Amino acid sequence: xxKYLFELQEIEINILKxxxxxxxIEKADDIKKYIIQDKKxxxxxxxxxxxxxxxxxxxxxxxxxxxxxxxxxxDMKKKLYSGEIKDTKGLELLIEKEKRLEESIEAYTGRMxxxxxxxxxVEEELGKYVKKAKDxxxxxxxxxxxxxxKKEILxxxxxxxxxEREEIKRIIPKGNLELYYSIKExxxxxxxYAKNDICSGCHMDLPIEIIERxxxxxxxxxxxxxxIVVILGE
Ligand SMILES: [Zn+2]
Numbered sequence: 001x002x003k004y005l006f007e008l009q010e011i012e013i014n015i016l017k018x019x020x021x022x023x024x025i026e027k028a029d030d031i032k033k034y035i036i037q038d039k040k041x042x043x044x045x046x047x048x049x050x051x052x053x054x055x056x057x058x059x060x061x062x063x064x065x066x067x068x069x070x071x072x073x074x075d076m077k078k079k080l081y082s083g084e085i086k087d088t089k090g091l092e093l094l095i096e097k098e099k100r101l102e103e104s105i106e107a108y109t110g111r112m113x114x115x116x117x118x119x120x121x122v123e124e125e126l127g128k129y130v131k132k133a134k135d136x137x138x139x140x141x142x143x144x145x146x147x148x149x150k151k152e153i154l155x156x157x158x159x160x161x162x163x164e165r166e167e168i169k170r171i172i173p174k175g176n177l178e179l180y181y182s183i184k185e186x187x188x189x190x191x192x193y194a195k196n197d198i199c200s201g202c203h204m205d206l207p208i209e210i211i212e213r214x215x216x217x218x219x220x221x222x223x224x225x226x227x228i229v230v231i232l233g234e
Contacts, residue, residue, distance in 0.1 A: 002191075002219065002230040003181055004172050009191045011165045015158060016188075022154045041133045045126065059115035066108050067190055093212045130160050148154045176219065183227060192227040201227040 061207050076098050085091050169177060183190035192201030194214065199206050202225035214220050221228045 002228065003177060004232065005228060006044045006166055006170065006191050008165065008180065009189060011161055012184075013189070015161045015165065018154050018161065022151065023148055024160070025151050025154070028143075031140060031147065034143065036131065038136045038140065040128055041136065045133060047131050048126045048129065052119060052126065055115050055122065056121035059119065060111050062108055062112035062115060066105055066112065066174050069101060069105050069108065069151055073098060075104070076101065106208065108197050112220055119196060176229050180221070180228065183221075187225075187227065191229055192225065192229050194229050195232070199225060199227070199229055201229075203227045 076094060078100070079085065080091070080094055085094060103165060172180075180190050189201065189202075192199050194200070194206055194211060195205050197208070197211055198204070199222040201222060204222070204224040206229065210220050210223065210229070211231075214229060220229055221227065
């Protein structure tokens with residue numbers, strides 16, 4: 001009969017272990033960590049996208065402005081070669097204006113190229129982070145899948161273990177079960193075995209009369225730790 005009590009103890013320890021594993025899986029701390037990372041990266045990507053948009057708008061504005069300046073320059077050139085302006089002073093003034101316009105175009109072109117370069121840099125950075133976000137997304141999916149599988153296995157194991165426990169409890173006499181569970185209220189393992197007359201639960205010497213009574217088939221408690229003591233190999 002004590003053999004069944006030992007089995008019951010093994011089953012119950014196993015149930016406890018699996019319940020704890022299930023708890024860890026339910027918590028999903030590892031997945032939460034990746035989800036936080038994912039959120040951060042997505043936020044950063046959004047920020048970079050708006051910067052990219054800003055640069056794009058700015059370079060477009062500069063481009064339009066340069067076009068306007070070039071049109072004005074064309075008009076000026078036409079005027080200059082049309083022969084409309086006859087006086088030297090007028091011509092000099094126009095040439096001076098054209099020169100200034102040319103400088104202006106150059107300066108705006110420089111600024112536009114600068115914006116385009118910045119935009120390209122952001123694009124490159126954006127590409128890296130988009131890839132990172134994709135990798136993290138894949139990792140999250142992988143972990144969720146793993147979690148689902150592990151949970152299913154654990155739940156199935158727990159179902160079987162609980163059934164085994166009920167079956168074994170049906171075999172064990174009520175009095176023994178009550179004793180077992182009353183000890184279990186204070187100790188995770190209510191069962192101990194004697195080896196060389198030493199209790200495996202508390203490592204204290206067992207009195208010879210207890211050993212003799214166990215030998216006769218009695219159910220005995222260790223006087224020290226109050227566990228049910230059995231002699232292994234029976
Ligand atoms: Zn003991």
